């Protein structure tokens with residue numbers, strides 16, 4: 001009960017679309033919305049597996065994974081990869097997605113996803129049946145089509161987010177606000 005409320009109020013949550021590969025070489029994809037940046041330097045991301053799932057088994061046994069950006073265009077395929085396919089099913093093939101080689105790790109990225117964050121599994125921490133996976137970022141590959149100059153443009157990325165129950169969302173109104181530097185009220189400058 002409490003977890004349902006927690007998931008409905010800790011919103012919006014970005015979605016890590018985790019690509020991994022089993023020791024037998026089967027490709028796997030699954031969305032994970034317990035996901036964020038864990039560390040800046042070194043760059044580390046984290047996602048949480050609730051229960052022992054194929055993604056968790058793969059990232060711990062092979063030590064590698066790729067987080068593909070879950071964008072609006074791919075919402076149906078992303079949702080399809082949340083189906084609990086057995087471990088021997090290639091989920092790229094099952095949902096009709098093209099896999100493309102990554103730069104620094106073995107698991108491939110989703111060719112149609114505009115961003116791929118390549119990671120090496122750094123460590124895991126468990127809380128009951130939930131396991132937090134920390135991944136050291138080894139490379140970020142971004143499609144030119146979502147760049148505005150040298151910066152990824154959020155209106156082009158169209159990232160999806162998870163809310164409560166079965167609710168999803170995209171970016172709403174964009175607000176740009178500069179940080180206010182501390183100014184000593186006693187100083188004349």
Ligand SMILES: Cc1cc2nc3c(=O)[nH]c(=O)nc-3n(C[C@H](O)[C@H](O)[C@H](O)COP(=O)(O)O)c2cc1C
Nearest residue numbers: 030031032033034048049050053054055082083084
């Ligand atoms: C939007 C969305 C977010 C999800 N977030 C998580 C999550 O954070 N952790 C988790 O364990 N499962 C999450 N799931 C469920 C998994 O994607 C689902 O259990 C999937 O089958 C796991 O695949 P695997 O066994 O191939 O790893 C989410 C599903 C959806 C649709």
